[in-house]
Amino acid sequence: MKSILSPDVVEAVNRPTATASALPNAAYRSDDFFQAERDHLFSTTWTCIGNACSIPNIGDARPVELLGMPLLMIRQHSGSIAVFHNVCRHRGNQLVREPCTYKGSVMCPYHGWTYDTDGTLLATPHVGGHGTDHIDSIDQTERGLHSVRTAEWLDLVFVNISNTAPAFEDFIAPLGARAESLVALSELERVRPATSHGAVTIEFAGNWKLCIENNLESYHLPWVHPDLNALSRLEDHYDYESADFAGQGTLAYDHTNVTSLMFPVFDGWNGRVAEYPTLYPNVFIGFHCDHLWTRIIEPLEVNRSLDHFQIYYLDDAAHSDAYELARKERFDVWKKVILEDLGVVEGMQLGRRSPAFDGGVFSPAMDAPSHHFAKWVANTLDGKV
Ligand code: FES
Numbered sequence: 368m369k370s371i372l373s374p375d376v377v378e379a380v381n382r383p384t385a386t387a388s389a390l391p392n393a394a395y396r397s398d399d400f401f402q403a404e405r406d407h408l409f410s411t412t413w414t415c416i417g418n419a420c421s422i423p424n425i426g427d428a429r430p431v432e433l434l435g436m437p438l439l440m441i442r443q444h445s446g447s448i449a450v451f452h453n454v455c456r457h458r459g460n461q462l463v464r465e466p467c468t469y470k471g472s473v474m475c476p477y478h479g480w481t482y483d484t485d486g487t488l489l490a491t492p493h494v495g496g497h498g499t500d501h502i503d504s505i506d507q508t509e510r511g512l513h514s515v516r517t518a519e520w521l522d523l524v525f526v527n528i529s530n531t532a533p534a535f536e537d538f539i540a541p542l543g544a545r546a547e548s549l550v551a552l553s554e555l556e557r558v559r560p561a562t563s564h565g566a567v568t569i570e571f572a573g574n575w576k577l578c579i580e581n582n583l584e585s586y587h588l589p590w591v592h593p594d595l596n597a598l599s600r601l602e603d604h605y606d607y608e609s610a611d612f613a614g615q616g617t618l619a620y621d622h623t624n625v626t627s628l629m630f631p632v633f634d635g636w637n638g639r640v641a642e643y644p645t646l647y648p649n650v651f652i653g654f655h656c657d658h659l660w661t662r663i664i665e666p667l668e669v670n671r672s673l674d675h676f677q678i679y680y681l682d683d684a685a686h687s688d689a690y691e692l693a694r695k696e697r698f699d700v701w702k703k704v705i706l707e708d709l710g711v712v713e714g715m716q717l718g719r720r721s722p723a724f725d726g727g728v729f730s731p732a733m734d735a736p737s738h739h740f741a742k743w744v745a746n747t748l749d750g751k752v
C-alpha cells in the first residue's frame with residue numbers, strides 16, 4: 368500500500384532549511400492524511416487533550432474528541448484524572464456526550480450498564496433476561512471501560528492512546544529543563560487558573576498544523592501583531608529546538624505596560640524573558656514572569672480546529688476582585704493576538720487550495736522552528752499508510 372508521504376516528499380522536507388520544501392498541500396487538505404495523523408501521530412505520542420482545571424471537582428467528567436476518537440476525562444476520588452475510551456462495552460453507545468458531574472456512577476443511557484468513575488463495570492441490569500442481572504457469558508470484571516494511559520503536567524492532561532510512547536517523565540524532561548532555565552519548577556507550581564477572564568475556546572477554519580507552524584515563528588510579528596511588536600520587538604526574539612518541542616522567545620517582554628495593576632511575579636525569574644515553546648503535536652505554553660498561558664489545539668476535521676486558551680496567575684492576590692480589571696486587560700490582549708494569528712492561519716488554509724502553491728519554502732533565519740516541526744511530522748509519518 369502506498370505510504371501517506373512519498374519518499375521524495377520526506378527527502379525534500381529533511382533537507383537543510385535553506386533548500387527544504389515544506390509539507391505539500393495534501394497534508395493540510397486530505398482526509399486520508401488526517402486519518403494517518405490520528406493513527407500514527409496523535410495516537411502514538413503523548414497528546415494534550417485538555418486542561419485539568421476544566422474538571423476541578425471529584426466526579427467531574429468531560430468528553431473529548433481526539434480527531435474523531437471519543438475519549439472521556441474524569442476526576443477520580445483520589446483527585447487524579449483518568450481518561451477512558453468514551454464508549455460503552457455493551458453495544459458501543461457513546462457513554463457521555465456533555466460535560467457533567469457524577470455523584471456516584473456512570474450509567475449508559477442505552478441499556479443501563481453502569482460503570483464506576485474508575486471504569487469498573489458495576490451493573491448489567493436484566494442482562495440474563497428480565498430480573499436477572501448476571502449472565503455467565505459476560506464477565507463483568509473483563510468489561511470495564513478501556514482506560515487510556517494518562518499523565519498531567521502544568522495543569523495539562525496528556526494521553527498516549529497506543530501505549531507505546533516512552534515514559535511520560537522522559538518525554539517531558541527536556542521541556543521541564545527548558546522551563547527551569549526561566550524559573551524553578553516549584554515556582555511554576557504556584558499558579559492557578561484565573562478566576563475570571565481566564566479561558567476561551569475559538570474555532571477556526573484551518574488545519575491544526577498551520578496553527579502550530581504559525582506559533583513557532585516570530586517572523587510575522589510586525590505585520591500580524593503590531594501592538595505586541597511594540598512590547599516585544601521582532602529583533603528581540605530568538606529560536607530554540609529539542610526533539611519534541613521548538614519555539615521562540617523574547618529577551619524584552621515588557622509586562623509593565625500591559626495592565627493597570629502589576630501582577631505578582633515568580634521569585635527568581637530570569638529577567639525580562641518570555642518563552643513560547645510548542646510541545647508537539649498540539650500544545651503551546653506561554654511562560655512570563657507574572658503569568659502562564661496554554662493553548663491546546665484540538666483538530667476537529669482536516670480543515671477545522673479548536674484553539675483552547677487558558678491563563679494562570681500566581682498567588683491569591685492575582686485572583687482577587689481587585690485584579691478583575693487587570694485580568695480583563697491581560698485576557699483582551701492575548702485574545703486579540705490569538706484572533707490575529709487565527710486570521711492568517713485561515714488565510715494559509717485558503718491558499719492551500721491553489722495548484723500554484725507547492726508547500727512553499729522556509730527562511731533559514733526566520734522559519735527554522737516551523738521547519739523543525741515539518742520534519743517532525745514527515746519523519747513521524749514516514750512509511751505510514
Ligand atoms: S450500549 Fe450501553 S448499555 Fe447497551
Ligand SMILES: [Fe+2]
Pocket residue numbers: 581582587591592704708
Ligand atoms: Fe502570532
